[in-house]
Amino acid sequence: MKTLTISTDKMAISLSFLCVLHCLAIPLLVTLLPNLAVMPLAQESFHFWMVATVIPISIYALTLGCKKHKTLSVVMTGLLGLGVLIAAVMFGESHLGERGEKIFTVLGAMLVAISHYQNYSRCLKVEQCPCPSERNDS
Numbered sequence: 001m002k003t004l005t006i007s008t009d010k011m012a013i014s015l016s017f018l019c020v021l022h023c024l025a026i027p028l029l030v031t032l033l034p035n036l037a038v039m040p041l042a043q044e045s046f047h048f049w050m051v052a053t054v055i056p057i058s059i060y061a062l063t064l065g066c067k068k069h070k071t072l073s074v075v076m077t078g079l080l081g082l083g084v085l086i087a088a089v090m091f092g093e094s095h096l097g098e099r100g101e102k103i104f105t106v107l108g109a110m111l112v113a114i115s116h117y118q119n120y121s122r123c124l125k126v127e128q129c130p131c132p133s134e135r136n137d138s
Helices: 002-032 034-038 045-069 072-128
Strands: none
Touching (some): 002 045, 002 072, 045 072
C-alpha cells in the first residue's frame, strides 16, 4: 500500500507539471514550429483528458494519504486545485479568455501538485515514525 500511495502522488505531481508545461509551452512551440499545431497536444481536448486523468488519481492518492496522516487540509487543497482545473476546462477561453484560462490552469495544477507533495511528505513521516503503532485487539 505504501508504494501505491507514493506512486499515485508522484504520478499526480507529474501530470500537474505536464499540464502546466502544456499550457505555457505549447503556444510558444506552435509559434516557433507551426507543424506542432496539427498534433493532438495543441488541441483543447488535451486539457479535458488531462483533467479526466488527474481527478481519479488525485482523489485516490489523497484519500489513501489522509487515512494515514489524518490531515484534512491536504485533501482540501487538492480538491480546491481540482476544482480550479475543472473550471479552466469548463469555461476555457470562451469565458475566461486565453490569459484567464492559463492562470486557472497553472493555479489549479500548482495546488494539486502542492497537495500531493504534502500528502507524500506526511505519509513518509507517518511510516517512519518510531512511535509504537496503535493496535486494536479484538
